[in-house]
Amino acid sequence: MTVRPAPGGLVTAPATSPDHSERKGPPVRIVVDRDVCIGAGQCVLTEPRVFQQNDEDGMVELLTDRPDPGTTVTVRVAVSLCPARALSIED
Amino acid sequence: MTEATSAPHSGDLPEVPDFPMSRGCPLDPAPMYTRLRTERPVTQVALPSGQKAWLVTSYAHVRALVTDPRISSDHHHPNLPLLVPLGLSEEGAQGGESQAMGNTLVGLDPPEHSAPRRMVIAEFTVRRIQELRPRITEIVESCIDDLIAAGPGADLVGTVAVRVPSMVLSELLGVHPPDREFFHTRTSAMLSRASTPEERRTAMIELATFIDGLIREKEQEPTDDVLGRLVVNNRETGVFTHMGLIQMAYLLLVAGNETTANMIALGTTGLLENPEVVAELIADPSRIGRTVEELLRYFTISDVLLRTAREDIEIDGVTIRKDDGVLLGLGSANRDETVFDSPDRLDIHRGARHHMAFGYGIHQCLGQNLARAELEIVFTTLFARLPGLRLAVPVSELPFKQDSNTYGLHELPVTW
Numbered sequence: 001m002t003v004r005p006a007p008g009g010l011v012t013a014p015a016t017s018p019d020h021s022e023r024k025g026p027p028v029r030i031v032v033d034r035d036v037c038i039g040a041g042q043c044v045l046t047e048p049r050v051f052q053q054n055d056e057d058g059m060v061e062l063l064t065d066r067p068d069p070g071t072t073v074t075v076r077v078a079v080s081l082c083p084a085r086a087l088s089i090e091d
Numbered sequence: 092m093t094e095a096t097s098a099p100h101s102g103d104l105p106e107v108p109d110f111p112m113s114r115g116c117p118l119d120p121a122p123m124y125t126r127l128r129t130e131r132p133v134t135q136v137a138l139p140s141g142q143k144a145w146l147v148t149s150y151a152h153v154r155a156l157v158t159d160p161r162i163s164s165d166h167h168h169p170n171l172p173l174l175v176p177l178g179l180s181e182e183g184a185q186g187g188e189s190q191a192m193g194n195t196l197v198g199l200d201p202p203e204h205s206a207p208r209r210m211v212i213a214e215f216t217v218r219r220i221q222e223l224r225p226r227i228t229e230i231v232e233s234c235i236d237d238l239i240a241a242g243p244g245a246d247l248v249g250t251v252a253v254r255v256p257s258m259v260l261s262e263l264l265g266v267h268p269p270d271r272e273f274f275h276t277r278t279s280a281m282l283s284r285a286s287t288p289e290e291r292r293t294a295m296i297e298l299a300t301f302i303d304g305l306i307r308e309k310e311q312e313p314t315d316d317v318l319g320r321l322v323v324n325n326r327e328t329g330v331f332t333h334m335g336l337i338q339m340a341y342l343l344l345v346a347g348n349e350t351t352a353n354m355i356a357l358g359t360t361g362l363l364e365n366p367e368v369v370a371e372l373i374a375d376p377s378r379i380g381r382t383v384e385e386l387l388r389y390f391t392i393s394d395v396l397l398r399t400a401r402e403d404i405e406i407d408g409v410t411i412r413k414d415d416g417v418l419l420g421l422g423s424a425n426r427d428e429t430v431f432d433s434p435d436r437l438d439i440h441r442g443a444r445h446h447m448a449f450g451y452g453i454h455q456c457l458g459q460n461l462a463r464a465e466l467e468i469v470f471t472t473l474f475a476r477l478p479g480l481r482l483a484v485p486v487s488e489l490p491f492k493q494d495s496n497t498y499g500l501h502e503l504p505v506t507w
Contacts, residue, residue, distance in 0.1 A: 039212030040455050046444070048217075058212030081444055083455035085158065 027069050029090040030079075034059050037086040046078040047071055060086060110136035110146055110418065111174055111394075117491045118361065119435060120394060124148050124423035133407040136418070144172035144416030145409075146395070150427035150447075152407060153419045158452040161401050162417060166198025168399040172416030174496060196342055197454060204453060206330045207339065211457065214263075214317050220460040223263070227464055230258045231472045239476070243506035244483050248356050251473070252503065253279055255465055256351035260344055263461075265316025266305065273301065282349050284490070284501045302340045306333065317343070347458045350392060353492070353499025354462065355469050358386040360489065360503060362470065363482050365437050369474055372439075376471055382439045383466045388446035389437050392498045394422035396450060421447045422498075477507045 030050070039058035043051035050067045051060055067075055079087040104126065112121035127134055132149035147153050156162050165171070196207050213219070231251075238250040257278050261271045280286050280294035306318060310333075313319045318340055325331050331339060362369050362382075372378055396419040404411040411417060425446045426434040432441070449456035456462070473480065482489070483504035490501040 036453075038208060038453050038455065039216065040449075040457075041215075041217040041460050042444075044217040045460070053216040053218065054213075055216070055218070056213060057209065058214075058216045077444070083158075083451050084453055 027066060028072055028075065030062055030065050030067065030075060031088045031090060032060050032062060033086045033088075036084045038084045040083050042081040042083065043078040043087060046081060047074040050075055051078060104130055104134075107135045107137050107143060108146075110138055110144070114491075114493070117486065117489065118357075118364065118390075120391070120422040120426055124420065124426065125428075128423060128427055133409050133411070138172055138174065138416075140173065142170070142172065142416065144170075144418055145411050146418045146420060148420045148423040150424040150430040153421065153424040153447065154451055156398075156404075156406070156417065157396065157419050157447070157450065159404065160201075161404050162398045162419075163200050163401045164198055164204075164398060164454055165200055168414070170399050170414050170416045172397050172399075172418050174395075174397075196339070196457075197346070201453065206328070207335075208453075208457065210321060210324055210328070210330055211317070211339070211343070214320070215457055215461060217460050220464050223259075223461070224464055224468065226262070227255075227259055227468050228472065230262075231255055231465075231468050234258070235472055235476055238505075244504055247359060247503040247505045248352070248500060249279075249502070251469065252352040252355035252359075252500075253282060253348075255355065255469060256348045259461070259465060260347050263317050264305075264340060264343065265309065265314050265318045270301070270305075274298075277301070278344065278348050281345075282352065298344070299337060299341060302344075303337050306336050306340065343458070346456075347461065349497055349499070351462050351465050353392045353497055354387065354390065354466055356500040356503045357390045357392065357498070358383070358466060358470060359473065359480075359505070360482070360486065360500065361386055361389060361437055362474070363480065363505075364486060368437065368439055369478075372470070373474055373478055376475070378439060379467045379471050380463075381442055382470065383463055384444060384446070385437060385439045385441060386466070387448035388425045388431070388443055390498065391422040391425045391446070391448045393448075393450070393496070394498060395420050396454075421450065479507045480505055481507065 037059045039053060039060070041053055041058075043060055044053055047067075050063055050071055052063055053059065054061050076089065079089055108123065108127075112123045114120060115122045127146070127148040132152050133145060133147050135143050136146045138144055147156055196204065199207070234251045234254045237254070238245050238247060241250060254275070257275045258271065261274045266274050277294045277298045281291055281298070286294065306322060309319045309322045313323045318336075321331075321336065321339065325336060362372070368382065372382055398417040398419060400411045400413055400415045400417055402413045425431070425448060428434050430445075431443060449459040449462075483506040489503065492499045492501060
């Protein structure tokens with residue numbers, strides 16, 4: 001799979017989050033709560049291989065709920081950046 | 092502004108410092124914040140009105156409270172910690188603005204906040220904004236043409252910073268091309284320091300009247316633009332009254348205009364003061380995303396968010412009482428040394444996306460991806476076309492918006 005960087009090339013772990021030290025993690029399952037999503041698009045900016053926004057309502061949609069282990073780090077970043085806490089991870 | 096800030100690193104911290112606190116260097120937030128973050132990250136402060144409120148300065152506490160359901164954004168709360176007392180506003184517009192916007196989106200708590208926000212989310216998705224980039228680039232190019240035509244010494248605020256967001260927004264919202272100049276002159280008059288309070292108020296009323304007419308037109312004959320689609324959606328959902336639609340349009344306008352204009356002016360200044368960053372950017376334009384993100388963190392033009400407490404909140408050994416005013420210090424949080432290494436350094440390589448320049452929580456800026464696109468395109472185009480750009484006067488002589496809720500520059504004379 002080719003790595004497509006987010007717009008602006010921003011794929012970075014917050015320096016303060018200890019969870020992001022590993023470059024590749026075990027497979028995770030992503031859970032989205034569309035009822036609280038505010039469509040800020042932070043997840044799409046961070047990991048467009050996993051997250052997208054629905055064209056009709058702007059809310060988050062998963063391209064897969066079991067993302068490639070190569071995206072685990074950026075998925076965790078996306079979860080931590082979500083301003084509405086609409087994303088969570090089940091390990 | 093306060094005696095306390097003249098000696099931020101020595102002496103006793105006042106029990107209740109005055110707020111707002113003055114900046115030392117115009118490119119940095121108030122130096123007092125540094126001390127408060129370590130010594131008293133949740134402190135009482137005295138507002139110009141005499142009212143007391145809580146100021147929160149550490150990243151962790153701000154981030155906890157901005158998502159805390161016990162914290163309210165209700166703009167009609169009598170204890171909302173206004174920094175300029177109503178009626179005494181030098182800007183003349185703050186009272187009107189909070190009335191116009193307060194019950195639209197920014198001033199609503201859940202569940203009332205959800206439906207109106209959902210009406211406009213789809214207009215600002217990452218993909219939609221991506222599609223606007225070619226058109227934004229044309230607008231930016233034409234504004235930079237005007238800057239160049241004006242010659243060295245020209246004001247970048249008037250030619251580019253205020254102009255770009257105004258042109259982008261008028262097109263996006265669906266203002267007819269012949270009316271865009273009217274739209275621009277009124278939005279400029281609202282922002283200009285040269286306007287008297289009376290002129291500002293007049294511009295605001297003219298703009299609201301204009302938007303009213305525009306929405307009536309679109310109700311008759313819907314067009315394929317943000318306001319046209321909003322009108323059509325509203326027929327099905329009935330979320331907004333006619334007045335609600337006007338307020339929503341006005342909010343999109345105000346929220347997207349001055350903020351972006353200020354970030355363009357401050358961002359350009361920050362880049363010109365760090366020539367090594369400009370050199371890196373010219374060498375590799377793909378660094379623009381990180382650069383914009385860092386400029387957003389560094390300047391954090393909304394220094395504080397205004398909130399009130401719905402109930403008692405115990406935090407950091409103090410109790411914020413129900414109905415107390417709360418100021419959430421985004422500017423301070425984004426310079427928190429426990430979260431950002433060497434926070435006062437403009438470092439485009441830090442890749443810090445967890446700053447709160449757009450706020451955090453359910454009110455996080457709706458237009459953030461539009462703002463990012465505008466800023467990326469402005470800075471990239473500006474330095475591609477004028478690689479020798481520099482300030483025409485020293486930073487210390489630039490007119491910063493010291494008394495404004497949104498930090499920025501009134502003018503930015505540049506040369507090349």
